[in-house]
Amino acid sequence: MYFPYFASYILIGFVLSLIVFLWALKNGQFREQQRARFLPLEDEPDRAPAPTTRISRLETWALGLLAVAGLLASAAILVYALING
């Protein structure tokens, strides 16, 4: 007998959604829609990123080489598969 679980869930979900929707309606959540569009922008503007140091650039290149090695391993697997597949 599973219907009571499903029916209860539907009923609870429906009632909760309705309560939240009516709260939003009464609370004026649907009124200031033009102002709401700007809410993410009502904050300090982002600053331009600061330049990185020489060491961090070298480190980044080293990591990049490591990543390329990984990519080459992937490519090698593909070639092997194509030749022996």
Next chain:
Amino acid sequence: MTTDAHTADQPYLTAKGFCITSGLWLVVATFMGLLGATELIAPDLTENIGWLVFGRIRPIHVNLVLFGFVTPGLLGAAFYYFPRLLRTRIYSDKLGVVTVLLWNLTLVAAVVSLAAGHTQGREYAEMIWPIDMLVVAVFVLVFINLIMTVRQRREPVLYVSVWYVCAAVVLTGATFSLGNVIWQPTSGALVGIPDAILLWFYGHNVFGLLLTPLAAGVAYYVIPRACQSPLYSHTLSLLGFWSLIVVYTHIGTHHLLQVPVPTWLKVISIVDSVAMVIPVMAFLINIWYTARGRLGAIHADIGAKFVFTGTIMYFFVSIQGSMMALPQVQRVTHFNNWVVAHAHVGVLGFAGMIALGGLYYVLPRIAGKPLYSRFLADFQYWMVLIGVVGFTSVLTIAGLVQGHAWLNGETVYRVIPQIHVYYVYRAALGLMIFISAVLGLYNILRTLYFNPGEAR
């Protein structure tokens, strides 16, 4: 533009915790995916190593991607933008840190128990009862922190991202409890067809009512910020939100069109799957119109670049999902790798991309320093993009081969050799994503700690 004293100089401990959690578990999750993909090529690879067999690795991969990588990544961004959109401080960073710690404890327990073979054997709901209860507990803690932040807000209007995140946490807490049948601790299941209905109600909703709204919330915040342009229409965004709540909850049964589920339920699931075009297009039109003419600004910000790409993936996965719910299409696409391709576009291409975007957008802001390496982040972007497009292509082809072979009465053992090469491609693409995940974790940790960049 105003700097709000209430939001300035926040420690963002919860956001930091969730960002690190996401980056760390992405590495583990992608490794498990890579291992699973390798085992499909070479089934004897982990022979006699019980805790590494495919049947245990696969649920670990899926649960870690879901609860370890994508959800914490999206929550990390949410815990950053909630106080800013509501012009208040987060309710309790202490509670947030406790939540993050408990979240990680839950993930460790999930990995250990699944590897040890403790499973309830239901797809996406494999975790055993004590861990199910931990998952429910962390969602309750997240909800308390977020709803109390909403309660103490100084901005009267709730921006659409706030609606999406609150709904995601509440609906997932409820759906997870119901779908995992937590009132039956020993089995975690009902019996027969009712269990299948309940499982797929949960199985689809855990993505659609958790990842989709959380990702939409991040996109609605990051894209206007990056473009420095107001949202195209807040009314349209709310229409999309409420239509998602109404439509998405019914579509799980489209996974069960081949089984003796009541026809009316199948019809509802198909109709609502097609109706998903309403919330999807409401979201996409809104985001794309907001970004119209400002693609340069999106390209300049690596976070926004990830997020915008995620929205394009959302378009593809949603159109595909609506189409796949049609019985005539599903005769070919179901029970094969087509569905695996679809899942990867949705979870990695859409929600995962947006999680990484949200993470890279908030990291420099919560660290107070620039991102450690834009190059590494760009590298990860391309690896994930190539990986997910590659997955989709390769697995879709394999799925079509399988689907048509089975329709023609071909036996399974004759089809497997034909799709073997596609499994090799998948493992190669998985290796790329795993490598980028490792570099991504390094970038995250270096941005938050040991960052030589100039403080902002």
